[in-house]
Amino acid sequence: MGRLDTSGASGERAIMPVPLQIGLGAWITGVILAAFLWVPPAAGFAAPEAARIVVFHVPCAMVAVVAYLVSTAYAIAYLARRSASSDAKSAASAGLGFLFTVLATVTGMVFAQVQWGSAWNWDPRETSILMLMIVYAAYFALRGAIPGSVARARISASYNVLACLVMPYLVFVMPRLMGGLHPTGTLSGPGALSTEYRVVLACAMLGFVWLYVWMLRIQVRLAECEAARGRKKSV
Numbered sequence: 001m002g003r004l005d006t007s008g009a010s011g012e013r014a015i016m017p018v019p020l021q022i023g024l025g026a027w028i029t030g031v032i033l034a035a036f037l038w039v040p041p042a043a044g045f046a047a048p049e050a051a052r053i054v055v056f057h058v059p060c061a062m063v064a065v066v067a068y069l070v071s072t073a074y075a076i077a078y079l080a081r082r083s084a085s086s087d088a089k090s091a092a093s094a095g096l097g098f099l100f101t102v103l104a105t106v107t108g109m110v111f112a113q114v115q116w117g118s119a120w121n122w123d124p125r126e127t128s129i130l131m132l133m134i135v136y137a138a139y140f141a142l143r144g145a146i147p148g149s150v151a152r153a154r155i156s157a158s159y160n161v162l163a164c165l166v167m168p169y170l171v172f173v174m175p176r177l178m179g180g181l182h183p184t185g186t187l188s189g190p191g192a193l194s195t196e197y198r199v200v201l202a203c204a205m206l207g208f209v210w211l212y213v214w215m216l217r218i219q220v221r222l223a224e225c226e227a228a229r230g231r232k233k234s235v
Contacts, residue, residue: 015218016213024207027203035055039052039194040194042194043194050114050115053107055200056107057104059201059208060104060107063205063208065097065167067100067212071094071160072160072161072163074090075087075164079158084153087149088220089220090156090157092216092220095219096216098133100212101132104129108125124180124182128170128171128175135167139160139163
């Protein structure tokens with residue numbers, strides 16, 4: 001198998017320019033160092049030192065939302081133009097959204113174990129993120145169950161649009177309609193996190209979105225290579 005060229009050195013379109021890839025690595029490294037060496041213990045938490053996981057938990061959840069929205073945008077583009085490229089980008093972004101949802105769940109469980117003594121409490125946010133994972137797990141099951149690339153793309157794109165209608169309710173509405181263990185007012189108000197926390201959290205958000213873009217471009221390039229290999233075999 002050939003090596004995937006991410007720099008464009010072989011003459012292909014670069015996934016991301018090398019300086020941006022190096023910058024991404026440096027940025028994420030800086031966020032990690034700042035989270036553990038610069039951010040102070042968070043007042044008001046049962047385990048102030050362990051609250052630093054919020055710096056990684058919140059960006060994972062927000063990037064998952066971004067990925068699902070991008071996936072739906074490409075699904076709509078596919079339904080409008082029937083472009084195989086749009087279908088590949090939609091599926092790739094949904095996959096990354098699911099990955100970041102899992103990461104948000106895992107980091108949230110670590111936070112819950114440390115702060116509340118149990119990794120899973122059926123808190124409204126925990127319940128809603130589980131429901132979200134089920135919705136998108138069904139999307140991938142649907143794609144895997146439908147033979148034929150055209151039918152698979154059309155039906156899964158339609159499902160994707162419906163899933164996106166549910167996603168904002170599960171992420172933003174349902175947890176706020178019910179009381180729960182999750183802290184509120186952490187970014188503003190009397191019990192807000194320190195300025196250091198907010199700065200590092202903002203930098204983490206930017207870094208994770210940057211990471212998502214890089215991973216999406218890799219996934220799309222892999223899908224393009226797979227499609228090209230399939231066309232060669234059919235000739």
